[in-house]
Amino acid sequence: MNKKDQLELYHQMVLIRRVEERGAELYQQGKIGGFMHLYIGQEAVSTGLIAARQPNDRVITAYRDHGVAINCGIPANQVMAELLGKSTGTSHGKGGSMHMADPGKNFWGGHAIVGAHLPIAMGMALGDRYGKRDNVTICMFGDGATNIGFFHEALNMAKVWSLPVLWVCENNIYGMGTSVERASAVASIADKARGYNMPGERADGMDVMKVYEAAKKAIETVRSGSGPYLLELDTYRFRGHSMGDPERYRKQEEVKKWEESDPIGIYRKYLTENKVATDKALDETDSEVLAEVDRAVEFAETSPEPPLEELYKDVYAD
Amino acid sequence: MNKKDQLELYHQMVLIRRVEERGAELYQQGKIGGFMHLYIGQEAVSTGLIAARQPNDRVITAYRDHGVAINCGIPANQVMAELLGKSTGTSHGKGGSMHMADPGKNFWGGHAIVGAHLPIAMGMALGDRYGKRDNVTICMFGDGATNIGFFHEALNMAKVWSLPVLWVCENNIYGMGTSVERASAVASIADKARGYNMPGERADGMDVMKVYEAAKKAIETVRSGSGPYLLELDTYRFRGHSMGDPERYRKQEEVKKWEESDPIGIYRKYLTENKVATDKALDETDSEVLAEVDRAVEFAETSPEPPLEELYKDVYAD
Amino acid sequence: MAHITMREAISQALWEEMERDPSVFILGEEVGVWGGSYAVTRGFYDHFGGERVRDTPIAEAGIVGAAIGAALVGERPVAELMTINFAFAAMDHIVNEAAKLHYMFAGQFKLPLVIRTVGGGGRQLGATHSQTPDAIFAYFPGLKVVAPGTPADAKGLLKSAIRSNDPVLFIEHATMYQVRGDVPDGEFTVPIGQSKVQRAGQDVTIVTYSKGLEISMKAADQLAQEGIESEVVDLRSLRPLDMGPVLESFKKTNRAVVVEEGWKSYGVGSEIASRIYEEAFDYVDAPVKRVAQDEVPLPYNRTLEQAALPQVEDVLAAVREVL
Amino acid sequence: MAHITMREAISQALWEEMERDPSVFILGEEVGVWGGSYAVTRGFYDHFGGERVRDTPIAEAGIVGAAIGAALVGERPVAELMTINFAFAAMDHIVNEAAKLHYMFAGQFKLPLVIRTVGGGGRQLGATHSQTPDAIFAYFPGLKVVAPGTPADAKGLLKSAIRSNDPVLFIEHATMYQVRGDVPDGEFTVPIGQSKVQRAGQDVTIVTYSKGLEISMKAADQLAQEGIESEVVDLRSLRPLDMGPVLESFKKTNRAVVVEEGWKSYGVGSEIASRIYEEAFDYVDAPVKRVAQDEVPLPYNRTLEQAALPQVEDVLAAVREVL
Ligand SMILES: Cc1ncc(C[n+]2csc(CCOP(=O)(O)OP(=O)(O)O)c2C)c(N)n1
Ligand SMILES: Cc1ncc(C[n+]2csc(CCOP(=O)(O)OP(=O)(O)O)c2C)c(N)n1
Numbered sequence A, B: 001m002n003k004k005d006q007l008e009l010y011h012q013m014v015l016i017r018r019v020e021e022r023g024a025e026l027y028q029q030g031k032i033g034g035f036m037h038l039y040i041g042q043e044a045v046s047t048g049l050i051a052a053r054q055p056n057d058r059v060i061t062a063y064r065d066h067g068v069a070i071n072c073g074i075p076a077n078q079v080m081a082e083l084l085g086k087s088t089g090t091s092h093g094k095g096g097s098m099h100m101a102d103p104g105k106n107f108w109g110g111h112a113i114v115g116a117h118l119p120i121a122m123g124m125a126l127g128d129r130y131g132k133r134d135n136v137t138i139c140m141f142g143d144g145a146t147n148i149g150f151f152h153e154a155l156n157m158a159k160v161w162s163l164p165v166l167w168v169c170e171n172n173i174y175g176m177g178t179s180v181e182r183a184s185a186v187a188s189i190a191d192k193a194r195g196y197n198m199p200g201e202r203a204d205g206m207d208v209m210k211v212y213e214a215a216k217k218a219i220e221t222v223r224s225g226s227g228p229y230l231l232e233l234d235t236y237r238f239r240g241h242s243m244g245d246p247e248r249y250r251k252q253e254e255v256k257k258w259e260e261s262d263p264i265g266i267y268r269k270y271l272t273e274n275k276v277a278t279d280k281a282l283d284e285t286d287s288e289v290l291a292e293v294d295r296a297v298e299f300a301e302t303s304p305e306p307p308l309e310e311l312y313k314d315v316y317a318d
Numbered sequence C, D: 001m002a003h004i005t006m007r008e009a010i011s012q013a014l015w016e017e018m019e020r021d022p023s024v025f026i027l028g029e030e031v032g033v034w035g036g037s038y039a040v041t042r043g044f045y046d047h048f049g050g051e052r053v054r055d056t057p058i059a060e061a062g063i064v065g066a067a068i069g070a071a072l073v074g075e076r077p078v079a080e081l082m083t084i085n086f087a088f089a090a091m092d093h094i095v096n097e098a099a100k101l102h103y104m105f106a107g108q109f110k111l112p113l114v115i116r117t118v119g120g121g122g123r124q125l126g127a128t129h130s131q132t133p134d135a136i137f138a139y140f141p142g143l144k145v146v147a148p149g150t151p152a153d154a155k156g157l158l159k160s161a162i163r164s165n166d167p168v169l170f171i172e173h174a175t176m177y178q179v180r181g182d183v184p185d186g187e188f189t190v191p192i193g194q195s196k197v198q199r200a201g202q203d204v205t206i207v208t209y210s211k212g213l214e215i216s217m218k219a220a221d222q223l224a225q226e227g228i229e230s231e232v233v234d235l236r237s238l239r240p241l242d243m244g245p246v247l248e249s250f251k252k253t254n255r256a257v258v259v260e261e262g263w264k265s266y267g268v269g270s271e272i273a274s275r276i277y278e279e280a281f282d283y284v285d286a287p288v289k290r291v292a293q294d295e296v297p298l299p300y301n302r303t304l305e306q307a308a309l310p311q312v313e314d315v316l317a318a319v320r321e322v323l
C-alpha cells in the first residue's frame, strides 16, 4: 500500500474515533436517541478490511456500523446527520445509528437483528453470481452472532453453492455481556469454518496493517472462485456494548489492558517508525479531523428534520 | 446382549416392517390420510439405538416415527389406531402418523417441523440436569435437518452447557429429494460435530448389532457426564419420502443396491450364523408378527372415532 | 382463454415470467429435481436449469434471506416456502427484513421478491401443517400479501407480484390446485390490491378470499335456489386491502358475512367487519357475521378436522342469520 | 401494599415464585451477570446462581426450545426474549411447538412455561426494534397471551403465568417499567383471562391494554374535566379474551373506543370492535373507533415516531367522535 493510502487509513481511523466521541456527547445531551453502539477500539477492523476491497465488492454489517459507513466513504456529515435523525442523514433520519447505508458506495447497512443479515449477504452473493457479476460480498458480524441459526444456514448455503462471500467475524470477546466461552461451543470462531468445510483464518484485529493483509488474502481467495471464507479478527470495544451499559461483566483492568493496544496508537507507531509520516504530520491530520467533525456536527445540527410526509414515504416502492 | 433380547430386536424389526406394509395398504385404501413417512429400510437404526438406552433415557424423533414408537414399547394396536385416527391411538387420533408419543414409555414424539425438536431435546436434557435426574436424552433426526438453524442452536447450547444429549442423525442420503451433497457443506454429518467441539462418530445403520454397539458406547459416554455427542448412522429408506413420492431424484438401481443390505436380512443372517436362532424359529416369529399386525388392524378398524368433544379438548391444560 | 387448473395457471405465470425476464429465478426446497412438492414447477428444472430453478437445503430463513439479498442486488427471485407453516421458521426475514428494509433506509433498497407459499387445512396433516395464518402476515406494513381464489387471478396476480418492486407473500391453497377456471393465455396481469366482485347479487354481501371463495360460491348457488342473491366479493389481496367493492356492495345489501378459513379471533373477518362499521355505519341492518375456523389446533382425524373447518353449511347459516 | 414500579413488581413476582418453587428457573440473553437488559432480574444471579438464572447464547429458537423441553420434563422455566421483535426468530417454537404440543398429543404433554418479553415503540429504536405485534401471537389457540398495564396486574398475572400449566407469552412494555402503582406484598395472583374495569364511567367505554391503558387513563382524566366520564376496560389478557366487562360496560355507554399501540389493521381493535357488534348489536349508537399506530414501520426520528404512535390527543378525538 502506498504512503498516501496508508495515511488515508490513519485519517479514517481517527475520524471514526472522533465522530463517535462527539456522538457520545450528543447522546448524553439527548440529541441522539435509541441505541448507539460505539466502534471505538475496533476501528482497525473495518478500516483494514474495507481498504482491501475493490469498489465493486459489497459490504454489509450489523448495528455497530458508524465506522464501516465512514470506511465505505460516507461523509461524516451524513453519518452525524443520521445520528441526529435529520433528513440529510444516510437514511433521512428514519434509520438512526443502527441503520446507515449507501448502496452507491456499496455499503448495504447497518442491520440490527443479530445474524439476520448473514442470509441476506449470502443472497447478495447468490444474486451477483446469478447476474454474472464478479464481485465479492463482505459480511461483518460479531462473535455473538455466530451462535444463532441464521449463521448456520447462511454459511452452509454459501458453501453448498460455492458463493463469493467473505465472512468476517469481529471477535470482541463479548456478545453484549456474555463472553465467547460462555456462549460458544468453540473458543475460536474461525474453528466454526470446519463445520462448513471452508477456510477459517484468524488475525489480529487491532493492527490495521495485519487486518489489511489478512483481508487482501481472503478477498482474493474468494474472488478466485474458491467459495466462501471465514476470517476472524480479534478485537475489543473500549466502550460499553451500547450507551448506558453497566459493564458488570468485565473488569476495568481488562479494558485497561486492551487499551494499551489501541489500534490508532499501534498504527501511529507503525507510520512513524516506518517513516510514512512524522508525528507532526499526524498531529495535523488529527486537528484536521477535529475540524471535519466540528463541521459534521454543525451540518447535522443545522440540517432540517424530516418533514411529516417522510413518515408515510417509502413503505412500498410501488 | 442375551439371546432373548436379540430375538426381541428381530421381532421389533419385523413388526415395524409389517405394520408399515399394512399401513401402506390402508393408506391406498384411503383409511389413512395426511402424510405418512415409512421407516422401511431404516428399522435397524431405532431398534439398535433404543435397545441401548436405559428405561429412564428419553427418546424424541421427527415425523418418521412408527418404528421409534414400536421400539419404545408402544403396542402395534395403538400405532395402527393412531394411523387410522381412532380414539384408541397414542394421540386419540389427533396426531396421526407424524405425531405418536407416550411419555410413560419415555417416547416424546413424533415432531413434524424439520429440526424444531432439536432445541426441545436440548431443553429436556437441560431440565433433567436442572432437576438432578441422571438420564440421557436421545434425539433422532435426518440428514436434511442438519442444515436448518435449529440444529446449530441446539448443538451449540448443548455443548456450552455440557448437557446429556445424544444427537443421532439418520443419514438416509436424502432430505425428501435433495441429496446430502446438494444440501450440506460437509459430506459426513459426523464432521459437523467439529464445529461444536463434540465427539462425532459414524456407524453402519443397516446392521442392528453395529448400531447397538455404537449407541451403547455413545449413550454411556454421554451418561458419564462428558457432554453431548453426535452419532451418524448410515441408512436408506426403501420407500419414497412419504406416500406418493414420484422419486425422480434417485435411480431404481440405487434402491436395488441398498435393498441387498436389508437390515432384517442382515440381522437374520447374523442370528442364524451365530446360532442365536434357527430359520424355523425366525419364520415362526415372522408369522406371529403377521398375526400381531392382523390383530392391530382389527383393533384399529373396530376402535371408535374420537367423539366431537375431543376436538375442543386439550387446547389448554388448565 | 384456456380452461385450466389453479396449478397450471400458477405454473404458467412462473414460466412466462421466467421466459420474459432473465432476472427472475426460483429457489426453494424441492422446486427443481422433484418438480415442486405441489408439482407447480414440474418440468422447470429441465427447461431452465439448476441455476434458475434452485433446490435449497431445508433452511427457511436462509431461503428468504437469499431472496432478499438477490433482490437487493437487482435480481427478481421467487422463493418457494413449501408451506406457510414453515414460514414461521423464516418469520424474522419476512416481517423484519423484507417488510422493512425499503422504508428503514429511506427507499435506498428495492426488494423485488416474491415468496410463494401454500396454506390451508383439510388434508389431515395435523396441527403444525394445516394452518391458514394469512392475517398475521397481512398485519405488517411493508409486506404485500396476496391470496388468489381463482386460476385467472392466480396467474394475473403472480405475474404482478413478480413484476412488483416490493416483497410479496403469495399464498396458494393446498386444496385448490385442482380448481379449474378460464385463464387468459399469455400476457395477463391482475393488479395487487384490488378486491373483485366474483358474483353479483343484492340480498347479502359475502366477503371472502382464497379457499373461502370456493365455499362462498357454493353457498351462493344454494342460496340462489331459495331466491337469495348473494354478492360475493373476493379480497384477493389482504395488504394492501381494497375495501371499495366491499363497501359498495354492502351499501346495496346492508348485510354481510365474512368467510375465511383461518381462525376467527384476530383474523381477516375481524378487520373487514370493523371497517364496514367504520365506513358504512349508516347502512348496517344486521351484525356482520364471521365464518371461520374453530379456535383449536387442527387435528388429524378427518371428521374432527372437517368439523373445525368452515363449511358451506356454516356460510348458509350465517347468511340466514343476517337476513 | 407497596407503591412500586412496574419493574419492581415484575421482579418481585419472579423472585417470590423462585423462592416458592425450586422448579422455577430463568433463562435468556443477559438475564444473569448483566441483570437483564431492562434490569428486571438485577440481583437474581448473585442470589439464585447461574443454574437458576441462566445466561444463554443469542439463539431465540434455542431459548424457547429449551424452555419447552424443560417444561416437558416437569420444570417451570421462565424464558426471557429480550424484546418481542426477536420473538420472530423463535416464531416456530412459540406458535407451532409451544402452542400445539399439548393438543396434538391429546394432553399427554404439559407445557408449564412462560416467555417473558418486551414490546413497544417510542424509544427511537427503529423499525425492527419497536414493534407491538401482540395481536399476531394472540391469534394462535394453545398459547396464552398476557400484557399487563399496571404494576399490580404485572405481579399478579406473572405469578399466575408461572403457575399455569400452559405456555404463556407475557408481554411487558419497554416504556412502562417506571410506571408506579400500589402492589400487594407477597402472595397475590390475578387470574389469566379476565378483563378489568380500571376506571368507572358511564359516557363512553375505552377498551385497551398495556401501554394503551396509560394513554387511555390520561385521556379519561382530561375528558372528566369536560364532564365526560369514560369507563376504561383493561383486557390484560389477549388470549383467552374476556369480553364480559367490555360488553357490560358497552351496554351501559353504547359507545366505545379501542386503544392499542400496535398497527390498526388486523389488530386488537378489529377483534374487539367485531365482538362488540356481534354480541351487543342492539346497544350500538355509534361506530366503534380504533385508535392505533399508523401503518408504517416505525422510524428512528423522534418527531416522526411520535406522530405514528397513538397519543392521548388521538384518544380524545376518537371519544369526541363517538359521543
Ligand atoms: C435476534 C436478536 N437477538 C438479540 C438481540 C439483542 N442484541 C443486540 S446486540 C447483541 C449482542 C451481539 O453481540 P455480537 O454479535 O458479539 O456483536 P457486538 O455487539 O459484540 O459487536 C444482542 C444480544 C438482537 N438485536 N437480535
Ligand atoms: C421447517 C420445515 N421445512 C420443510 C419441511 C418439509 N419437509 C418434511 S420432511 C423434509 C425432509 C427432511 O429430510 P431429513 O431430515 O433427511 O429426514 P428424512 O425424511 O430423510 O427422514 C422436508 C423438507 C418441514 N416439515 N419443516
Ligand SMILES: [Mg+2]
Binding pocket: A142, A143, A144, A170, A171, A172, A173, A174, A175, A176
Ligand atoms: Mg461481540
Ligand SMILES: [Mg+2]
Binding pocket: B142, B143, B144, B170, B171, B172, B173, B174, B175, B176
Ligand atoms: Mg434424510
